[in-house]
Amino acid sequence: MTGQSILDVIGGTPALWLDRMVAARGLDGRILAKLDYLNPGFSKKDRAALGIIELAETQGALHPGQTVVELTSGNMGTGLAIVCGQKGYPFVAVMSRGNSVERARMMTALGAEVILVDQIAGSVPGQVSGADLAEVDRVAQQIVAERGAFRADQFHHVGNAQAHFETTAAEIWTDSAGTVTAFADFAGSGGTFGGTVAGLRAKKAQVRGYVVEPEGAAALSGEDVTHADHPIQGGGYSMATLDFLRGTSVDGYLSVTGEVSRDIARALAREEGIFGGFSAGANVAAALELLAGPEKGGVVAVVICDSGLKYLSTDLWD
Missing domain, CATH: 3.40.50.1100 (Rossmann fold)
Structure with a gap:
């Protein structure tokens, strides 16, 4: 290929x-x-990242130069960092500190802004719970509102x-x-x-x-x-x-x-x-x-x- x-x-x-x-x-x-x-x-998340961004472009939901924001365990964030970097969209990845550090480093290397969210009290490093993810989602929503960003929304966007x-x-x-x-x-x-x-x-x-x-x-x-x-x-x-x-x-x-x-x-x-x-x-x-x-x-x-x-x-x- x-x-x-x-x-x-x-x-x-x-x-x-x-x-x-x-x-x-x-x-x-x-x-x-x-x-x-x-x-x-x-x-595998590269496929979903490309699918979401290209469908959003086709539907007019994503505008040239608009910031893209998404919560991630690291893989969707890496895919979006690649896709957004190639297409000219600033990308902000929001991730729990419970995920492996390699993921944050890779996203940063690919040009993403990475925001790490502390785990909730009692959570175990390396083991991200649903409650941890909910806190990451809260922070992602806040950033979307503050920056007028497009939310990739991998849990709901049909492009995935x-x-x-x-x-x-x-x-x-x-x-x-x-x-x-x-x-x-x-x-x-x-x-x-x-x-x-x-x-x-x-x-x-x-x-x-x-x-x-x-x-x-x-x-x-x-x-x-x-x-x-x-x-x-x-x-x-x-x-x-x-x-x-x-x-x-x-x-x-x-x-x-x-x-x-x-x-x-x-x-x-x-x-x-x-x-x-x-x-x-x-x-x-x-x-x-x-x-x-x-x-x-x-x-x-x-x-x-x-x-x-x-x-x-x-x-x-x-």
């Missing part, structure tokens, strides 16, 4: 069959891993899910030669799950969709939240509803512990050479569980959401 701008090479990421991992565990079926950590910003409908789903379908039977994804904004499942079902209505959540914070499945703090950054915020899941049939919910996510992320690096983050470990752990259960003999697609380079200051690689 050759482009005139870095924006031209967002998406179109390679995919890899995780046959080594599946065979080593004696499972029946296949896992297709979409390597979105190879996007320019090292995460639309990007995954148009690109991620289409690529997974092609990468799997139309053999994919299920898609599983760790829920953050829900845009990847909602958009990708809808896109895959437009190709084949029988494709099943599974939402992945942290154990103890599986609010979307209807469970009581007993452990809102967890190390799987970028999602699992104990939200009972997500806009992008409304109207999308969910075939099942899986919960994964931080420990299992960590172990599988490390196994991905050793066994498959994939240097992904915590949520990549959660997604592959869920896919392995599915092949041992309801998707035995099937083809489960997952996204490797971001790079392990964003977690060097955490215990993921200790």
Whole structure:
């Protein structure tokens, strides 16, 4: 792929069959891993960032030179820093101090103004809760009002899910030669799950969709939240509803512990050479569980959401 701008090479990421991992565990079926950590910003959020900004431009909601503001765990902020930098929009990323420092440094290097928000009392560094996110959202709203800015609003802006409908789903379908039977994804904004499942079902209505959540914070499945703090950054915020899941049939919910996510992320690096983050470990752990259960003999697609380079200051690689 050759482009005139870095924006031209967002998406179109390679995919890899995780046959080594599946065979080593004696499972029946296949896992297709979409390597979105190879996007320019090292995460799947580059797709959503480009989708939101370009749709806002088309709709006239974003004006030339206007400031863009968004709350982020770091990945959407990195994507927006790249997109806004190329298009000439000042960008302000608002992020909890509970997220890894690599993310803030990367956004700053890409030209973003980064505002770090203290965690609420009792929160654990490295473990961002829904309450922490709510405080980040409050600060983001305040900055939008003060600066007359455009809010990218990844939890609600249709450009998020639309990007995954148009690109991620289409690529997974092609990468799997139309053999994919299920898609599983760790829920953050829900845009990847909602958009990708809808896109895959437009190709084949029988494709099943599974939402992945942290154990103890599986609010979307209807469970009581007993452990809102967890190390799987970028999602699992104990939200009972997500806009992008409304109207999308969910075939099942899986919960994964931080420990299992960590172990599988490390196994991905050793066994498959994939240097992904915590949520990549959660997604592959869920896919392995599915092949041992309801998707035995099937083809489960997952996204490797971001790079392990964003977690060097955490215990993921200790």
